[in-house]
Amino acid sequence: MAKRKTESDARRRIVETAERLFYAEGVRAVGIDRIIAEADVAKMTLYNHFSSKDDLILAVLQYREEKVNEMFAQSIERHEKKGMDRLEAFFAALKDWFRSTGFRGCSFINASVELADPGHPASQFSAAHKEGFHNMLKEIITQSRGPKAASAAPAIALLVEGAIVTAAMERRPDAADVARDAALALLPMKRNRRT
Amino acid sequence: MAKRKTESDARRRIVETAERLFYAEGVRAVGIDRIIAEADVAKMTLYNHFSSKDDLILAVLQYREEKVNEMFAQSIERHEKKGMDRLEAFFAALKDWFRSTGFRGCSFINASVELADPGHPASQFSAAHKEGFHNMLKEIITQSRGPKAASAAPAIALLVEGAIVTAAMERRPDAADVARDAALALLPMKRNRRT
DNA sequence: TGACGTATAAAGACCGGTCTGTATACTTCG
DNA sequence: CGAAGTATACAGACCGGTCTTTATACGTCA
Numbered sequence: 001m002a003k004r005k006t007e008s009d010a011r012r013r014i015v016e017t018a019e020r021l022f023y024a025e026g027v028r029a030v031g032i033d034r035i036i037a038e039a040d041v042a043k044m045t046l047y048n049h050f051s052s053k054d055d056l057i058l059a060v061l062q063y064r065e066e067k068v069n070e071m072f073a074q075s076i077e078r079h080e081k082k083g084m085d086r087l088e089a090f091f092a093a094l095k096d097w098f099r100s101t102g103f104r105g106c107s108f109i110n111a112s113v114e115l116a117d118p119g120h121p122a123s124q125f126s127a128a129h130k131e132g133f134h135n136m137l138k139e140i141i142t143q144s145r146g147p148k149a150a151s152a153a154p155a156i157a158l159l160v161e162g163a164i165v166t167a168a169m170e171r172r173p174d175a176a177d178v179a180r181d182a183a184l185a186l187l188p189m190k191r192n193r194r195t
Numbered sequence: 196m197a198k199r200k201t202e203s204d205a206r207r208r209i210v211e212t213a214e215r216l217f218y219a220e221g222v223r224a225v226g227i228d229r230i231i232a233e234a235d236v237a238k239m240t241l242y243n244h245f246s247s248k249d250d251l252i253l254a255v256l257q258y259r260e261e262k263v264n265e266m267f268a269q270s271i272e273r274h275e276k277k278g279m280d281r282l283e284a285f286f287a288a289l290k291d292w293f294r295s296t297g298f299r300g301c302s303f304i305n306a307s308v309e310l311a312d313p314g315h316p317a318s319q320f321s322a323a324h325k326e327g328f329h330n331m332l333k334e335i336i337t338q339s340r341g342p343k344a345a346s347a348a349p350a351i352a353l354l355v356e357g358a359i360v361t362a363a364m365e366r367r368p369d370a371a372d373v374a375r376d377a378a379l380a381l382l383p384m385k386r387n388r389r390t
Numbered sequence: 391t392g393a394c395g396t397a398t399a400a401a402g403a404c405c406g407g408t409c410t411g412t413a414t415a416c417t418t419c420g
Numbered sequence: 421c422g423a424a425g426t427a428t429a430c431a432g433a434c435c436g437g438t439c440t441t442t443a444t445a446c447g448t449c450a
Contacts, residue, residue, distance in 0.1 A: 010425070026311040028223045031409060042426045053410065105308065112364050113300065113308040116221040127365050155377035158370060159350070162357030169307050170322050175353060182350035186380055205399065227436060237400045248436065408435065
């Protein structure tokens with residue numbers, strides 16, 4: 001509460017509402033008027049906080065990145081507590097995501113596709129996000145299977161991206177299982193931990 | 196001029212123009228007025244051939260499916276003649292596609308993402324296309340590595356989808372190589388053909 | 391051959407509606 | 421006061437889609 005001066009409540013409502021609508025219907029399909037109506041703010045308030053819709057899209061993706069990172073970390077931890085190793089827990093978290101209500105693929109892929117412009121700040125941010133996501137995955141792999149397993153990380157990243165797209169397009173959350181089994185097959189023997 | 200009998204020239208121009216614009220900029224970003232201007236047809240001509248923009252989108256995807264099937268078949272054949280086996284030729288064709296000018300990912304994934312509605316005819320057609328594409332891939336795998344290799348097909352399909360998305364988002368055509376190496380690692384020994 | 395009907399398409403005005411973004415005036419509250 | 425937000429009206433472009441008018445190519449039949 002002490003910091004209500006720096007954080008605007010209206011801004012938070014705008015970002016949260018835009019995130020929900022953008023994810024569900026796409027950044028191009030959702031207009032400013034719709035966002036301000038559902039966030040219950042005036043149009044000028046939005047343009048006071050964001051210089052343009054493109055700017056808002058970028059802010060939403062930045063907010064979304066924090067959110068999905070937290071979500072994944074918590075979900076992985078939850079599955080680890082049930083006895084899975086860290087990599088298996090990652091794929092279990094992936095499948096949970098695929099099965100969650102309103103799942104419609106990856107916000108960053110979707111934004112990249114919709115904007116259709118690699119130079120758009122949101123596209124560049126999305127590409128950078130993917131790099132970070134794949135680094136996180138590589139870390140999980142090494143934590144789970146030792147540093148030698150890192151060489152399989154790029155291939156496993158492709159499996160994960162493919163699973164996301166397939167789960168979204170074909171409504172097949174089981175794509176997470178296919179990706180997991182293939183990932184394990186690509187890795188050295190399971191009990192080969194700690195170098 | 197003056198030699199059109201059964202096939203409408205205007206219709207062909209509309210579909211080809213729409214395909215080019217939709218692929219380059221997205222189905223939502225490109226308007227009807229733009230298509231008729233670049234196809235050099237009247238608006239009523241378009242609406243005589245297609246009942247709506249959604250209908251045109253579907254027709255374009257159907258046209259695109261034929262085109263990419265032919266393109267892939269020819270490219271695979273070309274690479275096979277250079278001594279590759281059929282599966283390696285497929286991944287070489289994939290990489291050629293990633294490196295082609297104007298590459299912007301998969302039309303069907305893109306349309307699904309942009310339309311954001313699984314019930315849209317174009318989304319359903321896209322999902323069906325993916326199924327067909329994966330069946331073709333499975334056939335290539337069995338032709339190349341024998342029927343026992345078919346069990347790896349779903350995982351290899353994920354690798355391919357992941358490579359497409361990664362190549363498009365991160366401008367990394369080498370994703371095709373990563374996918375190929377992982378696919379080969381998932382398969383039984385190479386000289387194990389014909390059961 | 392020439393006349394006529396039909397089908398196709400060009401060209402563009404027009405419709406209601408939505409898009410992003412701006413301008414202005416009013417309210418609320420520390 | 422001054423900052424933040426509200427409430428509207430508005431601009432100008434663009435959206436998908438309809439409509440009318442005009443031009444031309446074709447098949448049929450006298």
